[in-house]
Amino acid sequence: xxxxxxxxGIPGTVIFDARRAxxxxxxxxxxxxxxxxxxxxxxxxxxxxxxxxFAMTAEQKNAVxxxxxxxxxxxxxxxxxxxxxxxxxxxxFQQIAAEMSGMxxxxxxxxxxxxxxRPEDPAETLRG
Amino acid sequence: xxxxxGGAAMSHVPAIGVAxxxxxTQDAYWQPVFRGFEFSRRWLAALKPDIAIVVYNDHxxxxxxxxxxxxxxxxxxxxxxxxxxxxxxxxxAIEGHPDLAGHLAxxxxxASFDMTIVNKMDVDHGLTVPLNLMCGSPRAWxxxxxxxxxxxxxxxxxxxxxxxDLGKAIxxxxxxxxxxxxxxxxGTGGMSHQLQGPRAGLxxxxxxxxxxxxxxxDPESLARIPHLDYIREAGSEAVxxxxxxxxxxxxxxxxTEIHRFYHVPVSNTALGHIVLEDAR
Numbered sequence: 001x002x003x004x005x006x007x008x009g010i011p012g013t014v015i016f017d018a019r020r021a022x023x024x025x026x027x028x029x030x031x032x033x034x035x036x037x038x039x040x041x042x043x044x045x046x047x048x049x050x051x052x053x054f055a056m057t058a059e060q061k062n063a064v065x066x067x068x069x070x071x072x073x074x075x076x077x078x079x080x081x082x083x084x085x086x087x088x089x090x091x092x093f094q095q096i097a098a099e100m101s102g103m104x105x106x107x108x109x110x111x112x113x114x115x116x117x118r119p120e121d122p123a124e125t126l127r128g
Numbered sequence: 129x130x131x132x133x134g135g136a137a138m139s140h141v142p143a144i145g146v147a148x149x150x151x152x153t154q155d156a157y158w159q160p161v162f163r164g165f166e167f168s169r170r171w172l173a174a175l176k177p178d179i180a181i182v183v184y185n186d187h188x189x190x191x192x193x194x195x196x197x198x199x200x201x202x203x204x205x206x207x208x209x210x211x212x213x214x215x216x217x218x219x220x221a222i223e224g225h226p227d228l229a230g231h232l233a234x235x236x237x238x239a240s241f242d243m244t245i246v247n248k249m250d251v252d253h254g255l256t257v258p259l260n261l262m263c264g265s266p267r268a269w270x271x272x273x274x275x276x277x278x279x280x281x282x283x284x285x286x287x288x289x290x291x292x293d294l295g296k297a298i299x300x301x302x303x304x305x306x307x308x309x310x311x312x313x314x315g316t317g318g319m320s321h322q323l324q325g326p327r328a329g330l331x332x333x334x335x336x337x338x339x340x341x342x343x344x345x346d347p348e349s350l351a352r353i354p355h356l357d358y359i360r361e362a363g364s365e366a367v368x369x370x371x372x373x374x375x376x377x378x379x380x381x382x383x384t385e386i387h388r389f390y391h392v393p394v395s396n397t398a399l400g401h402i403v404l405e406d407a408r
Binding site for chain 1: 142143146187188189192193196210211212213214215281282283284320322323324325326327328329330331332333356359360361362364365392393395396398
């Protein structure tokens with residue numbers, strides 16, 4: 001799994017600005033297309049064929065096919081757009097948040113119940 | 129003239145909508161969340177506003193990367209719930225108030241807030257979850273809604289000051305609207321949360337508590353918080369809190385805190401809620 005970007009020196013955090021929006025335009029347009037039920041069905045039937053409709057890089061397509069959320073973020077994906085891929089997969093925000101931070105869903109849910117990740121604690125996937 | 133009779137701020141976590149739609153509000157996990165709004169629902173029912181101006185952000189539902197308005201005002205007759213990837217929520221249609229929205233659009237532009245005017249727009253959980261939290265699940269919403277979208281997805285969002293000043297301009301515009309309608313303003317989003325990347329799940333209760341402590345009568349100190357401070361200290365999506373400042377700006381210089389609620393966790397997020405009225 002790819003590590004997250006650290007734009008603006010904030011660890012594991014993408015600052016989704018104009019540069020990111022250009023980099024991820026096609027990737028996010030693909031995500032946006034999943035708001036229509038017929039597109040969700042077409043994507044589920046044959047992911048590779050569906051992705052060919054979009055001018056995404058091979059790297060972006062592979063990140064989608066591998067559901068590498070941090071990879072998609074680093075390649076210009078925006079989390080609110082990626083959430084539509086997760087929804088298509090029937091996954092909750094909390095499930096993909098666990099995956100992005102390298103935790104099991106159970107570990108992540110427990111961390112949240114215990115008050116969440118503290119700002120001073122580095123994330124699992126950011127430990128050296 | 130029309131009048132602003134109260135303000136409230138609340139998080140708009142999508143999982144709350146899912147909990148309502150799947151009948152889980154009485155589950156042990158969700159019960160405390162909804163209990164935190166019981167007072168507010170009574171407060172709002174007693175207040176009987178005619179209109180709510182709901183300040184929220186679109187989450188890649190009505191707007192894509194094709195067009196990203198910094199401030200957009202919904203002028204349509206009605207707004208349908210958006211399909212966010214799992215089908216539209218089965219909540220009542222949201223009735224707009226094109227006449228007030230048009231008045232606000234005109235007055236705000238003349239006051240140098242260059243609003244984007246939207247005549248067709250689906251609304252996502254950012255708007256429908258706050259309506260549920262404040263009204264429950266009625267057959268029809270008890271008031272008309274003017275949606276006001278703030279971009280907080282594409283960096284940079286408008287500054288806290290700009291949002292606070294927009295609120296003040298809304299107050300002025302409402303005061304020049306010839307109608308006897310009574311209006312509430314909701315500021316939605318926040319509090320601390322990060323949904324993306326390895327730091328997902330970040331919560332900073334200290335930051336949130338300071339924000340709640342200041343919103344009633346020291347909003348200027350909050351309006352000065354730079355975007356990157358929100359993101360570094362309270363998570364990338366905490367920057368949504370600038371929308372609370374629009375609501376606050378629309379109230380009087382001094383306000384009275386009527387109710388407050390804070391709860392961790394709601395999915396990935398620290399849920400914050402406050403109800404304010406103009407100080408008497």
